[in-house]
Each structure stands twice: as C-alpha cells, then as structure tokens.
Amino acid sequence: MSDHDFDLFVIGGGSGGVRAARISAAHGAKVAMAEEYRVGGTCVIRGCVPKKLLIYGAHFAEDLKDAKRFGWQVPECGFDWTVLRDNVLADVDRLEGLYQNTLDSHGVQVFHQRAVVTGPNEVQLADGTRHTARIILIATGARPAIPDFPGAEHGITSNEAFHLDSVPKRISIAGGGYIANEFAGIFNEFGAKVTIINRGGEILRHYDDSVRDRLLQISIKKGIDFRFHAPFEKVEKKADGTLTIHVTGHDPIEADLLMFATGRLPNSEGLGLEALGVEMGERGAIKVDGDSRTNVPSIFAVGDVTDRVQLTPVAIREGQAFADTQFGGTPRRVDYGCIPSAVFSHPPIAAVGLTESQARNKYGTVKIYTSDFRPMKNVLANRDERALYKMVCDSTTNRVLGLHMIGPDAPEILQAAAVAVKAGLTKSQFDDTVALHPTMSEELVLLK
Template identity: 75%
Template sequence: MAESYDYDLFVIGAGSGGVRASRVAAAHGARVAIAEDHRVGGTCVIRGCVPKKLLVYGAHFAEDLQDARRFGWDVPKCRFDWPALRDNVLAEVERLEGIYGEILERNEVELHEQRATVTGPNEVTLADGTRLTAGTILIATGAWPMVPDLPGAELGITSNEVFHLDAVPRRVAIAGGGYIANEFAGIFHEFGAEVTLINRGDRILRHYDEQIRDRLLQISLTKGIGFKFNAPFERIEKAEDGSLDIHLKGSPDPLKADLLLWAVGRQPNSRGLGLEEVGVKLGKDGAVLVDEDNQTSVPSIYAIGDVTNRVQLTPVAIREGQAFADSVFGGKPTRVDYENIPSAVFSHPPIAGVGMTESEARDKLGSYKTYTSDFRPMKNVLAGRNERSLYKMIVEGETERVVGLHMIGPDAPEILQAAAVAVKAGLTKAQFDDTIALHPTMSEELVLMR
C-alpha cells in the first residue's frame, strides 16, 4: 500500500457493494475513501429492495384483514392511509442510511458526499474540483432505471420516484414484465388501484420457470390485475384532466391511466464517470467489463455490482465487494461462485427459485425428472381463498441430484433460502425424502413431492 497516494482505495458509489468493499478493505489496514453523490446506502436501501419490501408488507394487510374475519376476528371496515405508510417507510430508509454512515465512520472510511469521476488510472476528481489519488479505484455505482425513447416518455415515473407519491393513483399502468413490474402490480392492486401491466413481449418473468410464472399470471388475473401482451408503446399524451393517454401499437384506443410506471429494466450507471477516457472497456449497454477478479482493462481500476451487469442482485454485489477486498487488500484471493444463486419476486403471492428451470435442464442435461406439489395452503382453505401454491423440484435423471427448486406461494422466499443450501450442496431427491416432514407447514411439501 504505497504512501505516495492519498488513499490505498477510493470507491465511487456507497451502495451495499461499495460499503462492504470499503469497510472490509479498511479492516485489512487500507486507507479508504468513498464518494457518493446521492445518499449512502445505494439503490437497495434508499430506493429499491428495502422500501419496496416494506410496501409489500403493507399491501399484505389488505388480504390479511379480510381473512381475519374467517378466523373469528371482528374487523371493522378499514381505511388505508398511503401518506402514513409512505412516511413511515421513508423514515426507516433514513434510519438505515444513518446506520450505513456509521459503518463507514466506525471503520475510518472517509466519506465524500459529492460526485466523483475517474480522471486517471490512479486519480479521481470530486465535483468541487478536488483531485485525489489512490493505488486502487473501485467502481460501485450500480444501475439506473431505463426509460424508453418515445414521445411523452417523460410523463411516466420510475421506481426511483414511486416511493414519494402524494397519493395512490386510481388507475396505474406499469410498463414491463420483470420482477419490478410484477411486484408493483401487486402492491398497487392491494392498495386499491386499477392496475394494468403492459409488456412488449408475450410472457412475464422470462428467467423464471414456466410453470411458476404461469401460475402467477393466473392468480394475478383472478385478482383483477390486467395484462396487455405484445403491446409496444407508441406515445404517451397528457389529457386535459391531468390523466395519461397511453397509445399502444395496434390498439385503436389509448389506455387511460393516472400513473405510468416504467419498469422495463435497469442499465449500468457508468455514464459520465470518465471510464472510457482512461481506457476502461465498457459493454454496449454501458456495463463495466471485468474479469473473474473484478478487474477492468485498467489494472488499477476494479468494478463490482450492478454496474458490471453480471447479476443485478444486492447480495451478489455484497459478495463481490467482500471478494474484491479480501483479494486485493487481505491477501486472501477469493472469487465469487455464480452457480445456484437464489432469487425471489415479491409479488402477490411471491415467487422464489434457485438452480435450473425445467427448460434449462432440458437444454443442458442428458435426462432430467421433475417432481411437484400443487396444494392449497391451510390458511387459504379456512379463509375461503382458492389460491393454490406450487412447488417444483428438478433433478438430474440418473443421480437424482437436485438441480433446481422453484416455488410460488406464501412465504416462498423465506422457505427457499434454507432449501437453496441443499441445492448448492448437491443433495439428492432421496435425501430430501429421508428428511421427516415438519407438520403442519407449507415447507414440508419440499420433502413430500412426488
């Protein structure tokens, strides 16, 4: 760690990955600084998974209050107060932001609360003109919501702004078919909005198992969420009453909405950082290209997290930040294993999956088998809900090693985290079967599938 530089490590971006890399490198003895031009905590804490999950919890009460009557509770007619939930969520975000700041301070990481750009292989320049040097520079600036280039696109909002709405709109149009689109479709629907999800393709959640995503579509339609497939946008216009007219190709009449939420993907947030000017190679979508050790084409510059567009998940960014710091500053060469990463969609009901989907198993394995459990959760039975859960296990044909687990139903993500350990460990269907069921639970279906 050369003393000729101001710092051993300078990190641009104080999200989950950048903060982890900073504090671990500092714990290894490095002199570390980090720059953040918005708020410490990044997408996940400030405008992503944390506030969104809190909205999901809030939305669940809509059905829970209805179900409570079937369980003997005298529940009066309830009124939902969006400003109360919004403000409580934002207060929790502010609390978490403070904790992230304390983590940096406790580990003696110097925080620069302004934008930083790369102006040399070992130099960054802050927005106020200050030039600083570092032996190593780490890019951890995450990703940013995409907004399509079409007339009136600016009339919509993205997931960045959705947490600050003044009120729940009466009619919500959501553009996209991925996890953000389906999660907010469920949230707004439970809050009483009329929701239409508009997708330019013919399917939702294309990276998830077909049976599972089809079940979510079926349940969502039953709940009253609308879907428009193969419906590219043409233009958006503002009506005299302030509502939106959404013109879709091939549709003679515009879709009327009070809010349009763009959820069509996230692109690496690398623009304007000066990376190409110093020789860092970028992909066509702006992704910072790195090797297995998170190193870019410039040896002193590294990148982790969503800005690399490898796997856009917060726990992956954290793991990459840890591996980077241990490798470069801790003398412990570490690489991230990207096999069998569990993921979830906090829809209503939620989806969770790990490992191969059935279509992937069909393409990659010589032979495979599937086992399923299609059941109605006990709570739904007494509540009078016909909504069914579906668990699916995919195994290698000869060894019956479990190569994929996919679930839709209440608490599916909570259940899958433990089950993902078994998939990662390469356990077999027989070992699942040998495990005695924990009854009565939904998770027992994992060891009872036929």
C-alpha cells in the same frame, strides 16, 4: 509510505461499495469513498428495502379480510398511503444513518459529492479537488431504463414511486420483470386499477414456466390486467393530468399514472472511464475479470455497474471478495452458480438452480416432481389460491438441479432449501428428511 493519498478510493456508496470500503479498511487500508446522493445505494434508499416494506403494508389488505374467517371481528378498514409512505421513508433515513456510522467507525473518509476518474490512479471531486489512490473501485450501480417514444416524459420509475402524494386510481406499469409484477401487486392491494403493459408475450421470462404461469393466473383473478405484445406508440397527457397510453395492437389505455419497470442500465456514463480506455460491454456495463478488475490494472468494478448479476447480495459478495483479495491476503472469487432469487409478488415466487427447460437443454432427460396445493390458511380463509412447488432433478443421478416455488412465504422457505441444492443433494436425501407438520415447507420432502 504510500505514494498515493489513499490505498483505495471507492466511487459509489451502495451495497457493494460500502462492503468493499468497510472490509478493506478493516484489513488496514486507507479508504475514501465518494457518494453524490445518499449512502446505501439502490437497495436501501430506493429499492428492495423500502419496496419490501410496501409489500408488507399491502399484505394487510388480504390479511384483514382473511381474519374474519378466523373469528376476528374486523371493521371496515381505511388505508392511509401517506402514513405508510412517511414511515417507510423514515426507516430509509434510519438505515442510511447506520450505513454512514459503519463507514465512520471503520475510518472510511466519505465525500458527499460526485467523483470522476481523471487518471489510472486519480479522481476529481465535484468541488475540483483531486485525490490519488493505488486502487480505484467503481460501484455506481444502475438506474431505471426509460423507453424512447413520444410522451415518455410523462411516466415515472420505481425511484419516484416511493414518494407519491397518493395512490393513483389507475396505474399502468410497463414491463414484465420482477419490479413490474411486485409494484403491480402492491398497488392492486392498495385499491388501484393496475394494467401491466409488456412489449413481449410473457412475464418473468427467466423463471420457470410453471410458476410464472401460476402467478399470471392468480394476478388476473385478483383484477390485474395484462397487455402483451404491446410496444408503446405514444403517451398523451390531458388537461386534467390523466394519460392516454397508445400501444400497438390494443385499444388506448386510460391511466392516472404510468410507471416504467423496463430494466436497469449500468451507471457508467460520465465517469471518465472511456477516456482512460476502460473496456465497456453492452448497455454500458464495465467489463471485468473474475477478480473484478478492468483492463486498466488499477481500476476495478463491482455490483450492478458490471451487469453480471444485478442482485444486492451478489454485489455484497463481490465487494467482500475484492477487499479480501486486494487487501486481506485471502484471494477469493464469487461463485455465480446456483444463485437463489425471489419475486415479492402477491403471492411471492422463489427459485434456485435450473428451470425445467434449462435442465432439459443441458441434461436431455430430467425428472420433475411437483406439489400443487392450497395452503391451510387459504382453505380456512376461503381463498381459492393455490401454491405450487416444483423440483427439477437429473434423471441419472437424481441430483436436485432446481427448485421453483410460488406461494405464501416462498422466499423464506427457499433460502434454507437453496443450501441443499447448492450442496448437490439428491431427491432421495430430501425424501429421507422427516417432514415438519403441518407446514407448507414440508411439501419439499413429500414431492411426488
């Protein structure tokens, strides 16, 4: 018999925590979970899933226009934000129910309240009850970062964007990362005047120069404004509810809504970890080793709270590896090399492996192959919007070091190609593969 109430107590019901709890229970562990808000975490409740549904909705703005060039007699169409918003939120409710059912079917006891760590093997719930566990797993995710300046309280974050009463006529979005560019594309297609405010001089700084420059060009052509090198000074709210946004080096910006998309901070505060001596890194990240273990042997952490790689599939992998190692008798670690990523902008970006500059820094000389083309659908639609595919190769071995794409369905195409890059295939092996014609993806085996 165990000396503890549970073998595993998970704090946080997001993607990483749910996976860890479910798999650990499947391995025979007695598992409990505490989630103070909603099961599903950022991705399901207020992140990638509802955002992707908004992106699908936004794409119809262009698709309806393009349909006329394909012979469809499309009338002038209006857009009702509340219908899309409510349908998206209803689907979030559905998914949350599925997550809860999964936990229930695996025998995971879920406490729908906040929990804090009160000892190496003890947690306390908000109602005052305490439970012991042989292992405690922190999977509390991350939250939007909000800059500190006068008037910042007048802004919202991506969390609130899914619940707006209406689409603002003018929205300013602070940030240059994937969240900022994705919501810029969404609101632009819904008819808002969008301005991106960036304290730096570039967007998507972790992506290859060629594809992010292409997105910038296309976004500007679509009517999105950019203010670079524009740190906030203050925001003033007028009597009519509109905002005047003051930034350094630029004229004031008038807006109906300001949204912050300036990064995400690990949710590690107020969990009692500091009192136990759990080591923290920058920005409040929980420091862990390759097995997701902290410096306190009985306490582990997975997902965004560790600030290793803030991606849902990575959190899921970490949760799976944790469960298999601690309860499944099959120790494993997550390989963080060659992780594919995407920006669901308009058009989307997808990438895997090294950028051109990263490859040159690491290998010295590299070979670059590109295809800069206008997709067939864009040609007939009379849409002057070009796709760009770029392959970065080791000049000595011709091994593919990176693939970078911007264009329709780029993330869908890259997922399969990422397997080839991860496997270390060469440019010649891509070339030896017969093209699927006519497709956009065939450009990957025809690069020059």
